[in-house]
Amino acid sequence: MRLIPIECVKEGTYLAKTIFDNEGRPLLREGAKLSNKIIEKIKSIQVYSLYIIDEYSDMEIDDIIKPELRQKAITSVKETFSSLDKFSKSSPSKYSNKLIKERELYFESIYDVAEELLDQILSDNHVMVHLVDIKSLDNYTYQHCVNVAVLSLILGIQLQLNKYDLLDLCIGALVHDIGKSFIPTTLLFKEGPLTKDELLIMKTHTTLGYDYLRNISGISAKSRIISLQHHEWYDGTGYPENRRGEEINKFSRIVSIADVYDALTSDRPYRRALSPNEAIEYIMANSSTQFDYEIVKAFSRIIVPYSKGTLVKLSNGDIAVVEDTLPNFPLRPNIKIVKSSDPSRNGLKIKLVKSLSLVIENIQYTI
Known part of the structure; x- marks a missing residue:
């Protein structure tokens, strides 16, 4: 799953975390397919970011508490x-x-x-x-x-x-x-x-x-x-x-x-x-x-800056998805290239702790 601004959510993606109303009741459960109508409804209750599951981020992340x-x-x-x-x-x-x-x-x-x-x-x-x-x-x-x-x-x-x-x-x-x-x-x-x-x-x-x-x-x-x-x-x-x-x-x-x-x-x-x-x-x-x-x-040491499923842009212009975070090196996660100007690099897995010439420039919400 990955967290993205609601204006970047595309119709047809799936909700990864349940949305609750002001009384704590489930408003839209995880797994729901998001249509444009549903996305507009979510905006109307002033929720501006969503966890989604898409082709780049199908990994589950457990919350700290139930x-x-x-x-x-x-x-x-x-x-x-x-x-x-x-x-x-x-x-x-x-x-x-x-x-x-x-x-x-x-x-x-x-x-x-x-x-x-x-x-x-x-x-x-x-x-x-x-x-x-x-x-x-x-x-x-x-x-x-x-x-x-x-x-x-x-x-x-x-x-x-x-x-x-x-x-x-x-x-x-x-x-x-x-x-x-x-x-x-x-x-x-x-x-x-x-x-x-x-x-x-x-x-x-x-x-x-x-x-x-x-x-x-x-x-x-x-x-x-x-x-x-x-x-x-x-x-x-x-x-x-x-x-x-x-x-x-x-x-x-x-x-x-x-x-x-x-x-x-x-x-x-x-x-x-x-x-x-x-x-x-x-x-x-x-x-x-x-x-x-x-x-x-x-x-x-307790905050993960790039959680699993996050899309990131690298210093060489490649787009990658975070696959794992190392506790002692939170800014240097393990990644997989999902889009590159060099097609041969697509799918390549990289451990940033060993690839010191590459750094994460920013989080990417769309490709």
Whole structure:
């Protein structure tokens, strides 16, 4: 399978990953043959990229977590975030016992989901991130939080955090953007860059989320600090407190990287997604300024920049499909030539780790 922008999808190709609606119900299942009418329908729900199977990419890639658990996690985050309006209308001191119990139940579901995510990921001894998740506009925040939690867990495992810390990390990542529930939706879904005043309002989501989580007994201090600090930059130029280096909680430094990676690889109203290799390049270029250099090094070892089935253009002009990625050399995968100016090269298999004169120039969506 390979991920391509929806405008590059050709009629007659097959869907490789199920598309879900905003309630987590399958809208179009994997294996469906895509007609122009179906493609236009997908565009109408603001899904702008698809995983497809075609003559160049019939290889399957398993998701890090099962689709059922992913949808369960998204639903739990969505229900928890959506409930905030009910609880924010009165001060915590005026909550009835019934209201307090109801709020606790939402966060218990977050805890349960975090445990399931952790158990499932720990059961895989060779976890690397091969896929980016396809998001719809309406559910972006909830899907984003789940992805950030998954990425943070894998990074935490790479950094050899213990199981208790991994659970706190996962819970904090799942609710790291809970403060956005207090931000007007007109800003969250604005098509185009925010004005200076709008940006100031948007930035308050860190303190608003943290202040809310301080009143949740089931959320540990380690977990809730992530909501406050995930936009702090390593060089001290982030917000809300301009913390730098080790002043920023380690969990927050982990989530900061996962947060930016998932945002960059997601389609947004104002820009299209970057490819995984472009997102990794951005993060590596900003290590020691925006991000912790040591954590960036660990992150670069878990992300697969060119997953199996990806079409790439080589420095000699050939088009190739990625057949396998080597853990220690993610930018030098094994490839097979599918189009060349020299017909004798078509079908040729090359190990880029041994062909140093060839480099991947970019990802190719059409031939």
